Amino acid sequence: xxxxxxxxxxxxxxxxxxxxxxxxxxxxxxxxxxxxxxxxxxxxxxxxxxxxxxxxxxxxxxxxxxxxxxxxxxxxxxxxxxxxxxxxxxxxxxxxxxxxxxxxxxxxxxxxxxxxxxxxxxxxxxxxxxxxxxxxxxxxxxxxxxxxxxxxxxxxxxxxxxxxxxxxxxxxxxxxxxxxxxxxxxxxxxxxxxxxxxxxxxxxxxxxxxxxxxxxxxxxxxxxxxxxxxxxxxxxxxxxxxxxxxxxxxxxxxxxxxxxxxxxxxxxxxxxxxxxxxxxxxxxxxxxxxxxxxxxxxxxxxxxxxxxxxxxxxxxxxxx
Amino acid sequence: xxxxxxxxxxxxxxxxxxxxxxxxxxxxxxxxxxxxxxxxxxxxxxxxxxxxxxxxxxxxxxxxxxxxxxxxxxxxxxxxxxxxxxxxxxxxxxxxxxxxxxxxxxxxxxxxxxxxxxxxxxxxxxxxxxxxxxxxxxxxxxxxxxxxxxxxxxxxxxxxxxxxxxxxxxxxxxxxxxxxxxxxxxxxxxxxxxxxxxxxxxxxxxxxxxxxxxxxxxxxxxxxxxxxxxxxxxxxxxxxxxxxxxxxxxxxxxxxxxxxxxxxxxxxxxxxxxxxxxxxxxxxxxxxxxxxxxxxxxxxxxxxxxxxxxxxxxxxxxxxxxxxxx
Numbered sequence: 001x002x003x004x005x006x007x008x009x010x011x012x013x014x015x016x017x018x019x020x021x022x023x024x025x026x027x028x029x030x031x032x033x034x035x036x037x038x039x040x041x042x043x044x045x046x047x048x049x050x051x052x053x054x055x056x057x058x059x060x061x062x063x064x065x066x067x068x069x070x071x072x073x074x075x076x077x078x079x080x081x082x083x084x085x086x087x088x089x090x091x092x093x094x095x096x097x098x099x100x101x102x103x104x105x106x107x108x109x110x111x112x113x114x115x116x117x118x119x120x121x122x123x124x125x126x127x128x129x130x131x132x133x134x135x136x137x138x139x140x141x142x143x144x145x146x147x148x149x150x151x152x153x154x155x156x157x158x159x160x161x162x163x164x165x166x167x168x169x170x171x172x173x174x175x176x177x178x179x180x181x182x183x184x185x186x187x188x189x190x191x192x193x194x195x196x197x198x199x200x201x202x203x204x205x206x207x208x209x210x211x212x213x214x215x216x217x218x219x220x221x222x223x224x225x226x227x228x229x230x231x232x233x234x235x236x237x238x239x240x241x242x243x244x245x246x247x248x249x250x251x252x253x254x255x256x257x258x259x260x261x262x263x264x265x266x267x268x269x270x271x272x273x274x275x276x277x278x279x280x281x282x283x284x285x286x287x288x289x290x291x292x293x294x295x296x297x298x299x300x301x302x303x304x305x306x307x308x309x310x311x312x313x314x315x316x317x318x319x320x
Numbered sequence: 321x322x323x324x325x326x327x328x329x330x331x332x333x334x335x336x337x338x339x340x341x342x343x344x345x346x347x348x349x350x351x352x353x354x355x356x357x358x359x360x361x362x363x364x365x366x367x368x369x370x371x372x373x374x375x376x377x378x379x380x381x382x383x384x385x386x387x388x389x390x391x392x393x394x395x396x397x398x399x400x401x402x403x404x405x406x407x408x409x410x411x412x413x414x415x416x417x418x419x420x421x422x423x424x425x426x427x428x429x430x431x432x433x434x435x436x437x438x439x440x441x442x443x444x445x446x447x448x449x450x451x452x453x454x455x456x457x458x459x460x461x462x463x464x465x466x467x468x469x470x471x472x473x474x475x476x477x478x479x480x481x482x483x484x485x486x487x488x489x490x491x492x493x494x495x496x497x498x499x500x501x502x503x504x505x506x507x508x509x510x511x512x513x514x515x516x517x518x519x520x521x522x523x524x525x526x527x528x529x530x531x532x533x534x535x536x537x538x539x540x541x542x543x544x545x546x547x548x549x550x551x552x553x554x555x556x557x558x559x560x561x562x563x564x565x566x567x568x569x570x571x572x573x574x575x576x577x578x579x580x581x582x583x584x585x586x587x588x589x590x591x592x593x594x595x596x597x598x599x600x601x602x603x604x605x606x607x608x609x610x611x612x613x614x615x616x617x618x619x620x621x622x623x624x625x626x627x628x629x630x631x632x633x634x635x636x637x638x639x640x641x642x643x644x645x646x
Binding site: 042043152180181184185188189192207208210211213214237247248250251253254255257263265266269270 | 587
């Protein structure tokens with residue numbers, strides 16, 4: 001399989017009045033075409049920032065982004081315009097990410113106008129109808145405004161807008177977390193179908209591990225700006241090596257009464273990402289933490305083939 | 321355990337907006353016994369929060385009004401109480417945890433004062449005594465007492481929700497209504513808060529009405545569960561009956577739409593269509609437009625809530641047949 005996206009040592013720091021906030025700190029990964037990478041973590045772990053930096057909605061502090069074999073770390077304005085055709089985003093909140101004064105057709109058609117992809121009005125309206133059909137919006141909603149529609153349909157508009165230019169790569173930032181479960185299932189199925197039909201590559205950002213299990217090929221778990229574990233979905237749900245991933249997985253309430261619910265309760269809450277000390281970021285909440293964890297930041301190592309873990313004690317904890 | 325602490329009979333609540341009548345709740349009946357935790361599950365607009373607000377006597381009127389029904393708390397009808405009497409019950413006998421911890425605290429009062437306020441309102445205690453009790457409440461929910469004088473913005477989301485829980489429990493209520501208490505929280509923090517609620521429930525023997533859309537949370541803390549759809553209860557029973565022997569097509573659909581970390585299935589089974597518009601509910605069974613088993617009869621008559629096995633009630637014409645097929 002061809003590598004579509006490669007990210008090397010990507011960093012994004014924000015300046016705050018208390019110091020530098022390390023939102024994304026030294027992230028490296030590769031993503032093959034047609035695959036989905038799930039990025040999981042709790043609020044404030046930098047997962048949305050990562051997605052935005054890759055799309056150049058935010059400029060990276062340092063590091064390299066390679067898309068289709070081309071270095072796009074610091075593109076020119078014209079280059080960026082060209083790139084956006086291939087890289088799109090689906091936003092979290094279908095209520096605030098749509099222009100309330102544009103109809104469904106206008107919202108979906110706007111990218112087509114900006115990129116002047118249609119020769120004439122007829123082709124334009126046909127393309128809009130085609131996209132609406134693809135995302136499952138009935139033609140009668142063409143002239144509806146977002147406030148007239150429910151959350152599921154609004155999210156379909158957001159997906160349609162992202163698909164309008166036939167992109168190769170889409171960053172989905174919590175696309176289903178604002179939706180009810182029955183609607184959530186419809187949207188997830190739609191996104192899976194579209195991926196197969198159009199050979200799309202997704203980065204799927206979410207805090208919901210059960211959703212990510214469903215849709216991803218690979219999963220990356222983030223904690224306070226750093227990657228703590230990354231491997232294939234199957235492997236991750238079979239064995240987790242990082243203590244944070246273990247706790248995260250055990251914390252999901254399951255609707256299955258017969259599942260053995262042994263729970264690892266984490267103490268405390270996220271520590272501050274502002275000027276973090278040279279130490280494992282998870283150490284203050286980790287039950288295994290030893291001296292080395294408080295003095296040195298662990299680098300991700302490949303513990304078993306294609307399973308990366310950033311933990312000093314990974315061997316001891318998991319008896320490897 | 322056998323005493324019926326809360327009993328709702330055939331409650332009907334409507335909101336009147338312009339000329340439309342929005343039928344938010346269409347005749348629900350519920351019972352919560354001493355020490356029982358009942359989960360109320362449904363999607364947005366199913367009427368879960370309206371049910372909670374009715375119990376608290378907090379339905380905004382206008383536009384809302386309770387058209388029919390009775391709500392008995394310890395055999396007294398709450399709907400007949402004066403506002404003055406209700407104020408004595410709210411916070412003291414029945415307390416509520418609201419959904420969004422970010423907006424349900426007063427930003428210009430310290431968290432300690434907000435807990436103390438409830439204690440002083442309902443108990444004849446001195447300022448010092450109230451402060452002391454408020455500090456104890458903070459510590460009970462896992463926040464150091466020294467943080468008494470801090471403001472809500474100095475706390476994280478999970479801690480704010482703990483403060484809200486501390487306020488609700490400050491007067492040791494007999495019934496706690498928790499409206500989506502963990503929805504705004506991250507999973508690891510959610511696990512902490514659920515754990516805390518379970519401990520408090522055991523310690524104080526509080527009865528609880530837990531409103532949520534997350535069946536996983538219900539499995540975690542509830543004894544019994546009621547599933548709501550379009551302002552009606554479509555299935556209720558103890559948790560093992562409803563989870564292991566699911567009967568209503570909507571409940572089944574809900575279970576199938578949850579991506580489960582423990583299952584291997586590739587594709588989710590979704591419920592087609594959307595929740596019906598509450599100002600224009602369909603005739604017959606409210607769920608029939610989305611139901612894969614519907615027949616002509618479903619479009620005509622709205623089924624009664626029938627008892628299929630002891631304590632397990634279902635509102636579906638064909639529920640019994642499904643059992644026999646099994």
